[in-house]
Amino acid sequence: MRLWDRFLHSFISPGLWVPFGSIVLGFLVGAIIMAFGGFNPFVAYAALMQKAFGSPYNIGEMLREMTPLLLTGLSVAFAFRAGLLNIGTAGQMVMGSLGAALVGVLVPLPPIVHAIVALFVGVLFGALWGSLVGYLKAYRGVNEVIAAIMLNWVALYFANYVIRTAILDPQQKQRSLYVASSARINADFLSALFQNARLSYGFLLALLMVYVFWFLLYRTRLGFELRAVGAGAEAAQYAGIRIGRQVIVTMFLSGAFSGLAGAIEVLGVYGYMTISTVHASYGFDGIAVALLGGATALGTLFSAFLFAVLSYGAAGMQFAADVPLEVSRVVMAAILFFVAASALVRSLYTVTLGRMRRGSLESEVNRS
Amino acid sequence: MLGDPCINRKTNFKKGVVHLMKRLSKGFVLTAVFSMLIFTLAACGGGGSTGSSTGETFKVGMVTDIGGINDNSFNQSAWEGLQKFNKETGAEVKYLESKSDADYIPNLNQFVQNGYQLIWGIGYMMGDAIKDVATNNPNAHFGIIDAEVDAPNVESVLFAENEGAFLVGVVAGKMTKTGKVGFVGGAEIPVIKRFEAGFVAGMKAVNPNAQVLINYTGSFNKPDEGKAAAASLYDQGADIVFHAAGQTGDGVFSEAKERRKQGQEVWVIGVDRDQRDLGPEVTLTSMLKRVDIAVDTISTQVKDGKFEAGVKVLTLADGGVDLPEDNPYIPDDVLKEVDQYKQKIKSGELKVPSE
Known part of the structure; x- marks a missing residue:
C-alpha cells in the first residue's frame, strides 16, 4: 500500500517529473502523428537535432530564436508569480520594438550611448504598455486577460501607424528605415564564433535577465510582496500589502521583459521594424515557455531552450524529412497539453483520492 | 558591521543558487539522459537518407515568404514552375516555408549549406534577406521574384x-x-x-x-x-x-x-x-503573371551554365503576363x-x- 501511494505521489509531486514526462509524451505523440502522416519520425527528429545543433551557424541561430522566447517566458513567469496571467506579451514586445526603432532611427546619439538609450526606451515602452493592463485591472476591475488580448492588437496597429508616418523606408514601404549603426547591438565576436549567425549582445542580456528575474523575486522586498500576493491576495492585503499598486508594478516589470525582447529583435536581429499584420509567435509561446518552466528562473531558461530547438529545428524536419512546419507546432502543443493535463490530474487526485487518504497526504506535506 | 550585509547577500545568493540547483539538478540530469537516448535512437534510425545526394545532381531550392506554399498565388505558381523544371530535367527541387520574417535568412542559408546551385527567394519581402545571404556567399547563385537586388550573384526577375x-x-x-x-x-x-x-x-x-x-x-x-x-x-x-x-x-x-x-x-x-x-x-x-514560367526558364538557363546577374523584366511581349x-x-x-x-x-x- 505504501508503495502504491508512493507511485501515485510520483505523478502528483510538483517536481520535475511533470515537465519531463510531458516532454517525452509530447515527442511520442508527435512521432505517432508523423507516422500516421506517412513521415518517418526517426528521420524527422534526427533532422530536427541536425538543424538545431548541426553547425555553429545553426546553434547560433537557434540561440537567436531562443532570446525572445526566454524573455517573453520570463515576462509571463514574473506576472504569474504574482497571480496574474500576462497574455499581453506580444503587444508589449511590439511596443518595445517600436520604442527601440524610433530612438534608433530618429535620435542621433554617439555609439554605445545610442544603443543603451534605444534599449532603455524599448524596455520602457513595453513596461508602460504592461502597466496599463495592471492599471485597468487594479483600479477599473478589468480582467487582465481580456484587457491584454485587446491591447495586443491596439499595440500592433498603433505601431504600424507610427512606422508608416514617422520612420517608413520610402523605398520599401513595408518596413521602417534601418536604425543607425550606432544603435545596433550586434556582437561581432559572437557572430564570428557562430559563423555569422545573427547573435547579438541581446542574447547575453537575456541570460542576465534570468538572474535579474530571480533576484527581483527572491532578494527584494518587492519580490517578497509580489510572491505573497501570488500565494494569497487576501492574506497579503490583510498583512498590509497594497494590492492595487502591487498589480501595476508587477505588470510594469513583466512588460519590461517583453519590451526588452522586442527591442533586441530590432536592434540586434533585423535592424528595422516591419509593418506586420500578425503578431510574431514569441508572445504566445512565452506563455508556454513559462508554464513548462514552472515559472522559475532556471526552469524558464531550460524550457526556452527546448522551445527554441523545436521551433528552429522545425525547418530541418521540413528540409530533410518533408515534414510540414505545423507538425513541430503539434509536438509543442502536445507537450503543453501534458503539462496542463498533469495539473488537472494532480488537482483531481488531491480532491478525491487525497480526501480518502488524508493522513498519508498530510505526512507528504510535512515531508516537503 | 559595515561589510556584513554584503557578505550576507553574497552567501544568500550562493545558498539560493545551490538550493535551486539541488532542486533542479536531479530532474534535469534525468531529462538530459533520456532526451539524449531518444535523440541517439533517432539519429541511428535516420542515418542514411538525410544527406545522401551526391554532387552530380543539379539542385534548386526555393524559400517562400510567409504566405506559404499553398497561397493560391505566386508562391504556389513558383513551386509549379519548379516541379515542371524537375520533370523536364530531373533536377532535384525543394522548398522551405517561412513562418516569420526571421526565417528568411536561415532558410536561404540551409540551401546554401546543402550545396544548392540555385536558390529562389519568392516575393518582394525577401529582398533584404537575399541581399544579405548573397553577399555572404558569393559563390552561390540566387534568383528573386518581384524585387530588385543589386549583387553579382543575384538575378532579379520583375514583371510588367x-x-x-x-x-x-x-x-x-x-x-x-x-x-x-x-x-x-x-x-x-x-x-x-x-x-x-x-x-x-x-x-x-x-x-x-x-x-x-x-x-x-x-x-x-x-x-x-x-x-x-x-x-x-x-x-x-x-x-x-x-x-x-x-x-x-x-x-x-x-x-x-x-x-x-x-x-x-x-x-x-x-x-x-x-x-x-x-x-x-x-x-x-x-x-x-507567369512566375512558373520565369522560375522554370531561368532554372533551366542556370542549369545550362547561363546565369545572368542583373534585372530581367518579363513583359507582355515575353509572355510574362497575359490573360488565360x-x-x-x-x-x-x-x-x-x-x-x-x-x-x-x-x-x-x-x-x-x-x-
Whole structure:
C-alpha cells in the first residue's frame, strides 16, 4: 500500500517529473502523428537535432530564436508569480520594438550611448504598455486577460501607424528605415564564433535577465510582496500589502521583459521594424515557455531552450524529412497539453483520492 | 558591521543558487539522459537518407515568404514552375516555408549549406534577406521574384504587371454595368502599385467615365480582410473587383460567391494564375503573371551554365503576363478589343503607366 501511494505521489509531486514526462509524451505523440502522416519520425527528429545543433551557424541561430522566447517566458513567469496571467506579451514586445526603432532611427546619439538609450526606451515602452493592463485591472476591475488580448492588437496597429508616418523606408514601404549603426547591438565576436549567425549582445542580456528575474523575486522586498500576493491576495492585503499598486508594478516589470525582447529583435536581429499584420509567435509561446518552466528562473531558461530547438529545428524536419512546419507546432502543443493535463490530474487526485487518504497526504506535506 | 550585509547577500545568493540547483539538478540530469537516448535512437534510425545526394545532381531550392506554399498565388505558381523544371530535367527541387520574417535568412542559408546551385527567394519581402545571404556567399547563385537586388550573384526577375493589368482593365471597363469597378490590393508596395496603375489606365482607355474604387488591406495572407474589402466595394456599387492581394484575395472570391447566391451579378478578376478554380461562376477572367514560367526558364538557363546577374523584366511581349486562353464569360467583341490593345502594347505603340 505504501508503495502504491508512493507511485501515485510520483505523478502528483510538483517536481520535475511533470515537465519531463510531458516532454517525452509530447515527442511520442508527435512521432505517432508523423507516422500516421506517412513521415518517418526517426528521420524527422534526427533532422530536427541536425538543424538545431548541426553547425555553429545553426546553434547560433537557434540561440537567436531562443532570446525572445526566454524573455517573453520570463515576462509571463514574473506576472504569474504574482497571480496574474500576462497574455499581453506580444503587444508589449511590439511596443518595445517600436520604442527601440524610433530612438534608433530618429535620435542621433554617439555609439554605445545610442544603443543603451534605444534599449532603455524599448524596455520602457513595453513596461508602460504592461502597466496599463495592471492599471485597468487594479483600479477599473478589468480582467487582465481580456484587457491584454485587446491591447495586443491596439499595440500592433498603433505601431504600424507610427512606422508608416514617422520612420517608413520610402523605398520599401513595408518596413521602417534601418536604425543607425550606432544603435545596433550586434556582437561581432559572437557572430564570428557562430559563423555569422545573427547573435547579438541581446542574447547575453537575456541570460542576465534570468538572474535579474530571480533576484527581483527572491532578494527584494518587492519580490517578497509580489510572491505573497501570488500565494494569497487576501492574506497579503490583510498583512498590509497594497494590492492595487502591487498589480501595476508587477505588470510594469513583466512588460519590461517583453519590451526588452522586442527591442533586441530590432536592434540586434533585423535592424528595422516591419509593418506586420500578425503578431510574431514569441508572445504566445512565452506563455508556454513559462508554464513548462514552472515559472522559475532556471526552469524558464531550460524550457526556452527546448522551445527554441523545436521551433528552429522545425525547418530541418521540413528540409530533410518533408515534414510540414505545423507538425513541430503539434509536438509543442502536445507537450503543453501534458503539462496542463498533469495539473488537472494532480488537482483531481488531491480532491478525491487525497480526501480518502488524508493522513498519508498530510505526512507528504510535512515531508516537503 | 559595515561589510556584513554584503557578505550576507553574497552567501544568500550562493545558498539560493545551490538550493535551486539541488532542486533542479536531479530532474534535469534525468531529462538530459533520456532526451539524449531518444535523440541517439533517432539519429541511428535516420542515418542514411538525410544527406545522401551526391554532387552530380543539379539542385534548386526555393524559400517562400510567409504566405506559404499553398497561397493560391505566386508562391504556389513558383513551386509549379519548379516541379515542371524537375520533370523536364530531373533536377532535384525543394522548398522551405517561412513562418516569420526571421526565417528568411536561415532558410536561404540551409540551401546554401546543402550545396544548392540555385536558390529562389519568392516575393518582394525577401529582398533584404537575399541581399544579405548573397553577399555572404558569393559563390552561390540566387534568383528573386518581384524585387530588385543589386549583387553579382543575384538575378532579379520583375514583371510588367501594369501591362497585364491594363488588359483586364479593358475587360472591366467594357463589361461593367454599374460604371464602377473595384480594386483590392495587398500592401502598397511598388509591385502592387503597378497592378493598380495598369488596371486604372486600361479601364479609362475604354470607359473614361467609369470609376475605380480602391481598397488596400495591408496584408497578403488574410482572406477575412479580403472578404471585408470586397464587401465594401460591392456595397459601394462596384460590380467587378480585381484583386492583387495573394491569399487575401481568396476572400474576394468567397464574398462574390455569396452575393451571387443571393442573385447579385458580381464578378471577380483573379490574379497570378488562372483562378477559375476558386469560383468558376464568378471569375470573369484572371491576369496571369507567369512566375512558373520565369522560375522554370531561368532554372533551366542556370542549369545550362547561363546565369545572368542583373534585372530581367518579363513583359507582355515575353509572355510574362497575359490573360488565360479561354474566357467563357467575355463576349467576342470585348476579346477582340483586348487583342488590339495587346498588339499595341507588344509593338510598343502604347506605353502603359507603371505608377
